Amino acid sequence: MLIRHPSDILPSEITPPEVYRERRRFMQGVVALAAGAVLGAAGDAAAGPRLPGVRASAYRLDEERTPYKDVTTYNNFYEFGTGKGDPAQNAGSLRTQSWTVAVEGEVRRPATWDIDTLLKLAPLEERVYRLRCVEGWSMVIPWVGFPLRELIRRAEPTGKAKYVEFVTLHDPAQMPGQRTRLLDWPYVEGLRLDEAMHPLTLLAVGLYGEVLPKQNGAPVRLVVPWKYGFKSAKSIARIRFVEKPPLTAWMKAAPREYGFYSNVNPHVDHPRWSQAKERRIGEFFKRDTLMFNGYGDQVAQLYRGMDLKRFF
Numbered sequence: 001m002l003i004r005h006p007s008d009i010l011p012s013e014i015t016p017p018e019v020y021r022e023r024r025r026f027m028q029g030v031v032a033l034a035a036g037a038v039l040g041a042a043g044d045a046a047a048g049p050r051l052p053g054v055r056a057s058a059y060r061l062d063e064e065r066t067p068y069k070d071v072t073t074y075n076n077f078y079e080f081g082t083g084k085g086d087p088a089q090n091a092g093s094l095r096t097q098s099w100t101v102a103v104e105g106e107v108r109r110p111a112t113w114d115i116d117t118l119l120k121l122a123p124l125e126e127r128v129y130r131l132r133c134v135e136g137w138s139m140v141i142p143w144v145g146f147p148l149r150e151l152i153r154r155a156e157p158t159g160k161a162k163y164v165e166f167v168t169l170h171d172p173a174q175m176p177g178q179r180t181r182l183l184d185w186p187y188v189e190g191l192r193l194d195e196a197m198h199p200l201t202l203l204a205v206g207l208y209g210e211v212l213p214k215q216n217g218a219p220v221r222l223v224v225p226w227k228y229g230f231k232s233a234k235s236i237a238r239i240r241f242v243e244k245p246p247l248t249a250w251m252k253a254a255p256r257e258y259g260f261y262s263n264v265n266p267h268v269d270h271p272r273w274s275q276a277k278e279r280r281i282g283e284f285f286k287r288d289t290l291m292f293n294g295y296g297d298q299v300a301q302l303y304r305g306m307d308l309k310r311f312f
């Protein structure tokens with residue numbers, strides 16, 4: 001993120017809004033999912049173990065899904081290197097077996113979830129979301145997971161819980177990037193409690209119907225589709241409920257460039273580049289970046305009365 005500069009701006013394209021109201025397509029999707037035919041139909045060569053019992057959801061987009069190949073070979077995961085191809089190349093050293101997620105802090109029921117129990121915490125659904133990286137590229141990814149609020153509900157936050165902190169595994173033996181001083185490890189992200197409770201906020205355990213590839217943040221990662229991609233912390237080991245806004249890894253590294261909120265906003269430029277447009281991976285022409293990444297109808301009310309230039 002600190003290194004790459006998005007290039008020139010090209011004429012706009014009009015991005016269609018979400019069409020999950022489009023009942024017909026939705027039903028087609030349900031049938032396709034039930035038949036397990038979605039991957040074949042998309043021509044995507046998914047490689048990993050399938051996740052059983054994944055339901056279709058109403059979260060669908062009338063936009064082409066980014067091919068599996070691109071989703072799993074063009075990544076940001078600095079624990080495994082800064083090149084886009086590095087995570088796919090190097091994440092093999094991550095051990096995702098016997099993984100646990102500690103839920104702690106201002107909760108009545110702190111717990112340590114092992115990954116198998118976590119997978120059964122709520123029904124798994126497929127949700128197709130846009131992902132907009134702060135660097136100026138975007139993808140459309142069919143995640144598999146469940147709303148984070150399902151986990152939060154079970155943890156029973158106390159009245160003091162105002163924010164949620166997400167902490168990636170810290171183990172330089174498994175994550176070679178953590179032997180560098182690129183960031184102040186471990187990777188930390190945060191949300192306001194109401195953002196974390198929002199129905200769009202997903203705890204993802206898979207994509208394209210299969211177990212999450214390591215380079216995409218196995219075994220469990222956050223997906224917050226209306227915020228820049230870096231808010232969606234990968235390979236989460238801790239979820240901590242706190243009173244004060246967490247100091248995130250990117251805020252520590254470059255406080256002028258990365259704020260706590262980091263909502264996708266075409267009207268608030270990064271100090272070093274415009275955020276008005278984006279390049280969808282696989283496309284040639286840039287398209288307009290949408291306010292809240294196109295999820296404004298669902299999330300704008302979270303920020304009513306806030307100056308989003310100040311709270312960037």
Ligand SMILES: Nc1nc2c(c(=O)[nH]1)N[C@H]1C(S)=C(S)[C@@H](COP(=O)(O)O)O[C@H]1N2
Pocket residue numbers: 001071074075076077078079131132133134168187215216217228229230231232233234235
């Ligand atoms: N732990 C960790 N999480 C991370 C990152 C990272 O470097 N480390 N990169 C972020 C960034 S900048 C983006 S755009 C997304 C990319 O997710 P993807 O590779 O699955 O598309 O992951 C985010 N989560």
Ligand SMILES: [Mo]
Pocket residue numbers: 001076132133134135228229230
């Ligand atoms: Mo990003």
